[in-house]
Amino acid sequence: MATRPSPPVRGALRRLEVLREANFRIFFAGYTTSMLGTSMATVALSFAVLEATGSLSDLSFVMAARIVPMVVFLLGGGILGDRLPRRMIMLCSDWLRALTQGSLAVLLMTGSAQLWQLLLLAALGGVGEAFFKPSFDGLVPHVVSAPRLPDANTMLGLGNSVASVAGPALAGLLVTLVSPATVLLVDAGTYALCALFLMRLRVPESRAASTPGLLSELRAGWGLFTGHRWLWIVTLQFTMFNFVVWAPYLVLGPAAADATYTGASSWGTIVSVYGAGSILGALFLLGRRPNRPLLITTLVTVLWAAPSAALAAQAPLVVVCAGALSAGVANSVFNALWMTTIQQHVPQDALSRVMSYVSFGAYSIGPLGLALAGPVAEHTSISAVLAVGVCWQLAANAFILCLPSVRGVRLTHRAAGSATEPAGERETAATGDEDDPGATETEPAGTPRPS
Structure with a gap:
């Protein structure tokens, strides 16, 4: 007689039910494949520039060259994502990034790469990402049923985390045994493969019949973005985070690994351990619905500073890896809860525009941080x-914890309404009664049925 799985096993299986949806499986496979190549390329490009020029300034400029056009074109990408079929935009973006990474690999293989060429190709890759990201964020609710949306976001974070473990480890090995150019060529192939997965996706392609002017759409998106205090406050927080914390870490982390430890292999290990932490965070969060998601994210993202602190202290590599592990856990928790909160409180027909404001804000001065680091x-x-x-x-997270408009945000049962819903009503639904400490908390979305 067959034995029944234990309750913990049954619970884990129920949390993976989101993979039973064919559309989401295809979407998940394409995204994870693309992220595997991207996580490899991040390591390879850093050491390719350091090998070619030996200059930290050149490395800063190349990394900034990718981010600047991404910031410039993000708002346009958000408008197109709400006007045109999002899958089509993502396909064009993937093919563009496959072409730029392939060209970069060829230049490095032939030894003819010059700084201006690296800057140009990095910039074109940033353009592709600017149009891809808002459409990706807006398409997620359409590839999975509404009750399973929180688990879909967690699974996408899990796939990203797995790629973050495997990618840098493989990249560090290939950089040592072959060359950075080989890694970039593999990255180009993953973008092409992601595009093939997207071509199999079946989602509604129709767009709204009315198409107001670009400025009107930007104003409407801005109204929705600023209508939620928690949305613009947290976005502003991470504008400064990317400028002061993460940009220096991305630029100086490889340099610190090269100066203090064993170079590419050490940096690959640090990034891989960060990815392992992301896997642990996603597995822990899968199927869980905290009532106050942004309170949790603000508490855990203090740990994002841990690897920078360890590198700054020139601590042993094992301590740096421990910091990276804790930062990875924080990354998964933040991304899943943050995206689910936005998707539940922002109308789906305006989601790409609103997410473009979020991304624009978060990345707006990041290039300056990369260039200055x-x-x-x-x-x-x-x-x-x-x-x-x-x-x-440490100071920013302590300040955010003092704000009721962030602490009071709750997950809800309902999907977001139309873009014409009054902002005040959306704010009330999102945060509940901020002035009443005894207000009843809503049940986590999807409880008791796993989403």
């Missing part, structure tokens, strides 16, 4: 720049 570190020290980021993260 190298030169400032050359005039001071790597440790000094990273330590400033650590202090900022």
Whole structure:
């Protein structure tokens, strides 16, 4: 007689029911494949520039060159994502990124890469990402049933985390045994494969019949974005996070690994452990619905400063990896809860525009942080720049915890309404009664049935 799975096993299986939906399986496979290549390329490009020029400033400029056009075109990508079929936009973006990464790999293989070429190809890749991201964020609710949306976001984070573990580890090995160019060529192939998965996706392609002017759509999206205090406050917080904390970490992390540890292999290990933490965070969160998601995210994202603190102190590699592990856990918890909160409280027909404002805000001055991190570190020290980021993260999270408009946000049962719903009504539904400490909390979305 067959034995029944134990309750913990049955619970885990119920939480994976989101993979029973064919559309989501295809979407998940394509996204995870693409992220595997991207996580490999992040390691490879850093060491390709360092090998080619040996300059931290050049590395800063190349990384900034990718982010600048992404910021510039994000709002346009959001408008197109709400006007045109999102799947089509994502397909065009994937093919563009496959072409740019392939061209970059060829230039590096032939030894003819010049700085201006690296900057140009990085910028074109950023354009592709600017149009891809708002459509991706807006398409997620259409590839999965509404009750399973929280688990879909967690699974996408889990796939990203798995890629973050496997990608850097494989990249570090290939950079050592072959070359950074080989890794970039693999990345180009993953973008092409992701596009093939997207071509199999079956989602509604029709758009709204009315198409107001671009400025009207931007104003409507801005009204929805600013209508939720928690949305613009947290976005502003992470504008500064990307500038002060994460941009210096991305630029100076590889340099610190090269100076203090064993170079590419150490940095690959650190990034892989960060990904392992993301897997642990996603597995822990899968099927759970905290009532106050942004309170949880604000508490855990203090840990994002941990790897920078360890690198700044030139701690042993095992301590740096422990910091990266805890930061990875925080990453999964934040991304899943943040995206689910937005998707539940923002109308789906305006989701791409609103997410473009979120991304624009979060990345707006990130390129400046990337461009400044190298030169400032050359005039001071790597440790000094990273330590400033650590202090900022601790202070900013402490401030955010004091704001009722963030602490009071709750997950809901209902999907977001239309874009014409009054902002005040949306704010009330999102946060509940901020002035009444005894207000009844809503049940986590999807309880008791797993989403």
